[in-house]
Amino acid sequence: MSFKSDIEIAREANKKPIQEIGARLGMTSDDLLPYGHDKAKVSQAFINSVQGNKTGKLILVTAINPTPAGEGKTTTTVGLGDGLNAIGKKAAICIREASLGPCFGMKGGAAGGGYAQVVPMEEMNLHFTGDFHAITSAHNLLAAMIDNHIYWGNELEIDERRVVWRRVLDMNDRALRDVVTSLGGVANGFPRQTGFDITVASEVMAILCLATSLKDLQQRLGDIIVASRRDKSPIYARDIKADGAMTVLLKDAMQPNLVQTLENNPAFVHGGPFANIAHGCNSVIATTTALKTADYVVTEAGFGADLGAEKFMNIKCRKAGLAPDCVVLVATVRAMKMNGGVAKADLGTEDVAAVQEGCANLGRHIGNLKSFGVPVVVAINHFSGDSVAEVQAVIDYVETQGSEAILCTHWAEGSKGAIALATRVAEIADSGISQFAPLYEDDLSLFEKIECVAKRIYHADEVLADQSVRNQLKDWEAAGYGNLPVCMAKTQYSFTTDPNRRGAPTGHSVPVREVRLSAGAGFVVVICGEIMTMPGLPRVPSAETIMLNDLGQIEGLF
Template sequence: MSYKSDIEIAREANKKPIQEIGDKLGIPSEHLLPYGHDKAKVSQDFINSVQGNDNGKLILVTAINPTPAGEGKTTTTVGLGDGLNRIGKKAAICIREASLGPCFGMKGGAAGGGYAQVVPMEEMNLHFTGDFHAITTAHNLLSAMIDNHIYWGNELAIDERRVVWRRVLDMNDRALRDTVTSLGGVANGFPRQTGFDITVASEVMAILCLATDLDDLQRRLGDIIVAYTRKKEPITCRDIQADGAMTVLLKDAMQPNLVQTLENNPAFVHGGPFANIAHGCNSVMATTTALKIADYVVTEAGFGADLGAEKFMNIKCRKAGLAPSVVVVVATVRAMKMNGGVAKADLGEENVDAVKKGCPNLGRHIENVKSFGVPVVVAINHFVTDTDAEVQAVKDYVAEQGSEAILCQHWAKGSEGTEELATRVAEIAEGDWANFAPLYADDMPLLEKVETIAKRIYRADEVLADQKIRNQLKEWEEAGYGNLPVCMAKTQYSFTTDPTRRGAPTGHSVPVREVRLSAGAGFVVVICGEIMTMPGLPSKPAAEAIKLNADGDIEGLF
């Protein structure tokens, strides 16, 4: 049996004018700033006008550790939002924008799949409303102004060896990880070693996603530490006088983007920090706005719950004063089999024993999420090759963990396939069973915060950090940054820092390679193992298959 591709389904969507989607949430058309007919930004004036409203219920969708078999977290987020609307709830979806890097690399699109998608799919996966370009430009304006300041006399006495602000590009390009700038003589400035990160790892991205308004945005941008003097005194973006111009570049990007699902339900798509190297959540502006105008808001956190959900709870919820009512953990029978040792080529064959053997990865995530005081439901994202016995094995295992698993067929059936999940999630949310609390207190020392996550979430025995890193963390504590949360940069494929270790390993160590202070965003980035803040392209990039066909339609996005 052949199935339509995601892009074919998206192209056949019966989209409604974006003003009709805004009507569903009570957004007047004059407060929608349209980008074409099917997407718009929501005005700051409207956002200000709803701040007195009560909050709806916040539902987080997360997942097991990703496998090559695919889990379908965004697809489930969209399917659940559609399902809640189907059963008569006023629900909105909040997801992240797609980065061009993985789109042309190996991940493909990031708008859901099958009959649980957000549209317009092509625009969302490419330039969309230009937010990422604005972030890239604002970030690199600061880079240019730092080098320019040094070139024109260095009034701030910046130590050129201690410029910590790198450049960014929204593309996977390993050749730019480590670079030397300003070669070519006196006219080009002073040569120094630096490098590029991908835009979604930029502190400007994190700031845009955590800021509550334009004033907060400019304050946070001003707080960015870009360099140090020879006396190790910090130099900020405000000292360089770049914060005002950066705010101007980001003025429109700060406003949440409104689009729609295939079933014409509202979806906010705004911000896009990666979850393995950044904090992995859509913007606070989008989430808090949605909560003021919808009764249920379904949002996602990137990759497995050990990364995205942990950062959602410990960083986003802590900073924005949010608390989820229920968490949905997405799993697939196929992924359970891969965790149980089955090769990707053999996933189509029934193997109940392998399913059972792979379930501890799911169990670990359930246990971890519950440790935040939030009830958990497992969504089994259905594939046509799943057998009844395999699905039942997952349900039985989850029941043993004190939760419940519900089979979801949204990929093939849209909201019809998530009615049961939506009904149960709404019951739990309305029951107010959650007693949410972050994993650690603000005043815990920074290294202890890292150790708390490593031991309680990753189940590591120890954190390996050399004296230089320990001293750096102590210096930041003495400088007044000890109350910040930590943002772990770690492989998404495993609880460990080894991407090949599946399942639920224990007895491992977490090596910390580097720490970076994001004073504007308000967290400390802890880089573990071999994780890169500038990814590379795979041996056969997805870009090789992306093209325009004879009709002028895009092919190859999936």
């Protein structure tokens, strides 16, 4: 049996004008700023007008640790949203925008798949409405203004050795991780060592996704710590007088983007911080707007539940006053087999024992999510090679964990394949049984917060950190930042900091290599193990097979 590729399916989509999609959520043409016929920005005036509306039910979609076998978290998010609409519920979905770096690296796109996609797929995976470009420009404007201030006399007495604001680029480019700038003589400024991060790791991205208004955005941008003086006192972006111009560059990017699924249901696509090196959730303003205009909102958090869901609960929900009514944990039979030790090339062979062995990873995530007080449903994203016995092995295992698993075929069948999941999720969300609470209180010390996540989510024995790291955390506490949550930067592939350790390992340690204060975003980034804030391209990047065909259509984005 031959299947159409995601891009072929997306190309055949019967899209409706974006004004029709907006009307489903109570938006008029005046409330939308169209970008072509099939995508639009939602106006701040409309967002302000719905704040008094009833708040809908919030459903979080997360997943097991990603494997090369694929899990289909975004596909399930879209399928569930379509499924809820198919059973007569007023539902919207909220997902992140795609980063160009991974699109041209390994991932090749992030808009769902099969018959559970968001369209226009090509534009979403490329330049879309320009939000990431605006974030890149605002971030780098600040970098330019810092160096310019130093060049013209350094009135603020910035210690050039203590400039912490790097530059960003929305591309995977390992050559830019560590660079020296301002070479070539006096006219080019003072040489110093710095580097680039990928745009989705920028604090500006995190700020955009956590800000609630343009006023809040400018306040947070001004709070960014960019450098320090010789006495270690901080220099803020507002000291450089960059916050106003940065806000101007981000004015349109702050407005959520509205698009549609293949089944013409509304989808907000806005923001996109990485989940392993940032907080991994779409924007607060998109999620809260969706909750005021739909009865059910399905959103996702990046990578596995140990990263994206943990940050969704401990950072986004804490900051925005949100509480999920139900959590859907996505798993696949293929991924269970890989966690059970089966090589990718052998995944097509039935192996119930390997499925059972690999379910330990799934069980760990179920237990972790329940520790937040939320009800958990497992969605088994179906692949054509899955045997009945393998699927049943996952269902039986999940039952032993005090949860339930539902087989979903939305990739092949769209909403029809997610009816059972949608029906059960709606029942749970409506029941009010969720007793959500973040994992730790604000008043714990920063190091205790790191230990809390490491021990309760990663199931580590200890956190390893040099005295310099511990002293830095204490200095920040003394400066008034002790109440901030922590944003753990760690490999997405394992509960440990070793990407090759699958399953549910115990008896491991979490080494903290570096900590960074994101004062504007309002969290402390904790870099664990060998995590990179500027990824590199793989040996054979997806970019090698992305091209235009003879009809001028894009090929290779999947």
